[in-house]
Amino acid sequence: MSIRFIKDKKRFVINTKHTTYAFEVVLDHYLYHIYYGKRISNVPDPVFTFLSFAPHVKECNESKSPDLFPQEFSCYGAGDYRPNSLRLSADGTGVCDFVYHSYRIFKGRLDLDGFPAARADEHTQTLEVTLLDEGCHCRLKLYYTVFADLDIISRYMTVENLGDTSVKIEKCMPLTLDMLRSDFDMISFYGSHFNEMHFQRVPLHHGTQSVYSNRGASSPHYNPFIALCSHNATEERGEVYGFNFVYSGSFLDEVDVDQQSRVRVQIGLGSESFSYSIDAGETFCSPEAVMTYSPTGIGKMTRNFHNFIRTHIMPPASLQPHPVVLNTWEACYFNIDEAKLLDFAKEAKKTGFDMLVMDDGWFGARNHDHAGLGDWYENRTKFPDGLASFVRKVKAEGIQFGIWVEPEMVNPDSDLFRSHPDWALQTVGREPLLSRHQLVLDMSNPQVLEYLMKQFDETFRGIEIDYFKWDMNRHMAHVGSMHLPSDKQGEIFFRYMKGVYRLLDWFRDHFPGAVIETCSGGGGRYDLGMMQYGIQIWASDNTDPYYRTRIQASALMGYPAATMSCHVSNPKESLASLDYRYKVAVGGMLGYELNILKMSDEIKSEMAKQIAEYKTFEHVIRLGDYYNLAFPTKYPYSAYYYATSDRTEILLTVIEKYQCPQGQTKRLKIKAANPGATYVDARTGKQYSGASLKEGIVIDLTGEPMSAHLFHLKAL
Numbered sequence: 233m234s235i236r237f238i239k240d241k242k243r244f245v246i247n248t249k250h251t252t253y254a255f256e257v258v259l260d261h262y263l264y265h266i267y268y269g270k271r272i273s274n275v276p277d278p279v280f281t282f283l284s285f286a287p288h289v290k291e292c293n294e295s296k297s298p299d300l301f302p303q304e305f306s307c308y309g310a311g312d313y314r315p316n317s318l319r320l321s322a323d324g325t326g327v328c329d330f331v332y333h334s335y336r337i338f339k340g341r342l343d344l345d346g347f348p349a350a351r352a353d354e355h356t357q358t359l360e361v362t363l364l365d366e367g368c369h370c371r372l373k374l375y376y377t378v379f380a381d382l383d384i385i386s387r388y389m390t391v392e393n394l395g396d397t398s399v400k401i402e403k404c405m406p407l408t409l410d411m412l413r414s415d416f417d418m419i420s421f422y423g424s425h426f427n428e429m430h431f432q433r434v435p436l437h438h439g440t441q442s443v444y445s446n447r448g449a450s451s452p453h454y455n456p457f458i459a460l461c462s463h464n465a466t467e468e469r470g471e472v473y474g475f476n477f478v479y480s481g482s483f484l485d486e487v488d489v490d491q492q493s494r495v496r497v498q499i500g501l502g503s504e505s506f507s508y509s510i511d512a513g514e515t516f517c518s519p520e521a522v523m524t525y526s527p528t529g530i531g532k533m534t535r536n537f538h539n540f541i542r543t544h545i546m547p548p549a550s551l552q553p554h555p556v557v558l559n560t561w562e563a564c565y566f567n568i569d570e571a572k573l574l575d576f577a578k579e580a581k582k583t584g585f586d587m588l589v590m591d592d593g594w595f596g597a598r599n600h601d602h603a604g605l606g607d608w609y610e611n612r613t614k615f616p617d618g619l620a621s622f623v624r625k626v627k628a629e630g631i632q633f634g635i636w637v638e639p640e641m642v643n644p645d646s647d648l649f650r651s652h653p654d655w656a657l658q659t660v661g662r663e664p665l666l667s668r669h670q671l672v673l674d675m676s677n678p679q680v681l682e683y684l685m686k687q688f689d690e691t692f693r694g695i696e697i698d699y700f701k702w703d704m705n706r707h708m709a710h711v712g713s714m715h716l717p718s719d720k721q722g723e724i725f726f727r728y729m730k731g732v733y734r735l736l737d738w739f740r741d742h743f744p745g746a747v748i749e750t751c752s753g754g755g756g757r758y759d760l761g762m763m764q765y766g767i768q769i770w771a772s773d774n775t776d777p778y779y780r781t782r783i784q785a786s787a788l789m790g791y792p793a794a795t796m797s798c799h800v801s802n803p804k805e806s807l808a809s810l811d812y813r814y815k816v817a818v819g820g821m822l823g824y825e826l827n828i829l830k831m832s833d834e835i836k837s838e839m840a841k842q843i844a845e846y847k848t849f850e851h852v853i854r855l856g857d858y859y860n861l862a863f864p865t866k867y868p869y870s871a872y873y874y875a876t877s878d879r880t881e882i883l884l885t886v887i888e889k890y891q892c893p894q895g896q897t898k899r900l901k902i903k904a905a906n907p908g909a910t911y912v913d914a915r916t917g918k919q920y921s922g923a924s925l926k927e928g929i930v931i932d933l934t935g936e937p938m939s940a941h942l943f944h945l946k947a948l
């Protein structure tokens with residue numbers, strides 16, 4: 233059993249393969265967090281201190297301050313002044329004070345009321361801890377789902393309204409982790425559209441440091457993945473705690489260092505763009521947050537998350553080879569039609585592509601980004617014989633077919649908006665704020681969802697679509713719904729995401745033969761919520777290999793390569809550029825985004841060779857263990873490798889940046905190599921002993937622009 237209850241101490245102990253997590257019931261009231269770290273057999277006892285100025289229940293007896301001791305869960309307004317996990321009340325005060333009641337431990341897990349969540353397997357166990365607050369007549373359940381082999385623990389909560397009036401939640405943080413120390417650096421990722429995933433590592437300081445989104449999407453501005461690591465932590469050394477949220481909307485990751493230099497980490501919905509009224513008899517369920525711990529550096533934390541995301545978050549189809557796609561966007565933008573794309577399909581097939589993905593521009597009056605969103609039927613000027621006939625012709629070329637959709641959006645210049653102006657998010661009396669000339673559909677309105685399902689069903693019925701690219705190209709403003717009463721307007725962000733997940737569920741169930749790639753102007757929803765649906769995510773609209781090297785290296789710290797669509801874009805007829813772009817793109821799932829009709833025979837033949845080669849090692853990238861050797865913001869080059877779990881194949885990549893110094897020699901240690909094996913580089917035929925790879929493979933940096941090195945090492 234990975235979860236145990238030690239009765240005499242009222243203590244819960246969760247053991248994963250390498251970690252222990254423990255808390256206990258104190259004063260028959262609170263859940264005191266005792267320990268999270270490397271696996272131990274003797275969990276220490278709680279320690280208490282008291283400080284004046286800290287209000288407390290009488291059982292605290294002037295010797296224990298709830299404001300100081302580490303808690304599993306903290307209620308607003310009840311004597312713990314650190315950032316709280318829950319603010320909830322019937323009377324508008326937000327004050328709640330939940331008291332421990334009972335627990336149960338069971339195999340598997342429960343559904344999360346329409347939210348994406350990590351899939352259970354036969355080893356998964358869940359601890360449910362129930363607390364009651366008689367003041368607001370609510371039952372709170374805290375869930376700990378344990379993926380013991382992978383060292384992952386997930387947390388979410390439900391609140392059941394047992395009273396006869398509604399109660400309002402104004403802050404909800406399903407994961408709270410308190411530690412009696414704060415000697416950590418915080419790792420987080422910030423950015424913007426076209427410039428995602430800047431790595432940031434800074435020491436914690438007193439007060440609150442946070443990353444968040446109040447945009448209605450997890451956003452490129454901060455990613456929900458964060459880590460706390462000891463100041464000396466490297467890839468291979470030091471303690472690292474990793475956290476993430478299985479959610480795609482607004483979020484808050486909050487890290488607070490308190491008066492006694494103790495840290496509280498919280499992951500959840502926050503309060504700024506979240507509130508929810510739970511009606512009498514109703515149960516509210518939060519999305520889940522996940523955490524892992526590594527005593528041996530950042531690399532182990534990364535691999536814990538990679539393994540977990542691949543096997544418990546991503547759709548099972550993502551474990552199969554991903555198609556090498558030719559995407560039409562950068563090649564054509566809105567300028568597409570049947571004749572042109574059939575030529576694309578022919579050339580793509582000849583070059584070895586698996587799939588043609590028809591991006592934006594195929595529907596309604598979509599000749600530019602001012603019009604057409606919402607009108608999900610084919611543009612008959614561009615596809616005179618209809619979509620079904622066009623797709624049949626593409627398929628007749630022997631290639632699969634993917635199509636772009638952006639279901640959550642509407643252009644004011646569209647038939648949909650003209651017939652249902654009230655279906656866009658808006659507030660009465662204000663001119664709606666546009667972004668990319670579009671408005672956001674009210675996905676909290678079931679009528680909108682039903683319309684979209686009906687329309688997509690009609691448009692795609694009987695058409696063999698293999699792949700949907702699901703895009704989302706603006707953030708929310710004037711967040712008001714014409715269908716919700718005024719006392720529920722604060723719930724829109726949350727209800728919107730539930731609506732999006734419902735529609736994604738529908739797509740998944742209704743088109744079982746198709747996989748989904750998700751996207752939000754590139755990497756604007758690079759999160760575990762979207763990863764449950766998509767086999768991969770378009771990581772950035774920026775396909776410049778220089779920026780991509782940094783974006784990809786950052787994303788890989790928290791997410792496996794299988795999640796990352798990486799396209800080779802226009803190589804400008806230069807073989808060197810094509811080669812460099814390819815070596816960057818094989819950091820993840822390879823695709824191309826260029827006008828194949830304008831490529832020379834030489835370029836096309838090189839692309840064909842690249843695709844054929846990629847297929848020989850795609851499984852190493854998709855399923856292999858990832859080792860970061862040189863992070864591109866720290867070094868003038870990026871170096872990393874993937875190794876299959878049996879260590880018979882290793883793919884090593886070194887990307888020189890533009891300002892890389894000439895003539896330097898680097899020794900890169902491939903510690904995952906099997907010392908007893910002999911490896912041959914499939915690219916050059918050169919042999920290496922596993923022992924020598926462990927000592928280091930020597931790379932001569934050329935310092936030339938567009939220089940990169942790729943080794944596909946296979947054990948003989």
Ligand code: DGJ
Binds near residue numbers: 751772
């Ligand atoms: C933004 C995406 O990131 C691009 O790849 C492309 O699909 C455009 N939207 C289409 O409008």
